[in-house]
Amino acid sequence: MSVIDIKTVKPAIELDVVGRVCPYPMVLTKKTTEKMKEGEVLKVLCDSAVSVTKEIPTYCEKKGYPLESIKNEEKNYWEMYIMKLV
Numbered sequence: 001m002s003v004i005d006i007k008t009v010k011p012a013i014e015l016d017v018v019g020r021v022c023p024y025p026m027v028l029t030k031k032t033t034e035k036m037k038e039g040e041v042l043k044v045l046c047d048s049a050v051s052v053t054k055e056i057p058t059y060c061e062k063k064g065y066p067l068e069s070i071k072n073e074e075k076n077y078w079e080m081y082i083m084k085l086v
Contacts, residue, residue: 009041015045016045017048026059029051033084047076057069064086065083066083067080068081
């Protein structure tokens with residue numbers, strides 16, 4: 001199986017949680033991924049460091065969802081790409 005750079009896949013949904021504090025980024029990310037189809041990518045815009053470095057990655061690891069994140073220095077938030085698998 002080849003490795004997919006999920007940042008290059010067009011996101012099915014974009015979730016903007018900039019300005020939201022814990023636990024909202026995690027809760028909204030979880031609710032959104034539950035509604036998605038297998039293989040779809042979710043793009044999350046988030047400025048909560050705890051959500052980006054701990055909560056969301058832990059959730060994705062437990063679910064087996066690939067996750068990539070990029071810090072957007074200019075806008076001071078992260079772009080997180082999550083691919084839903086089974």
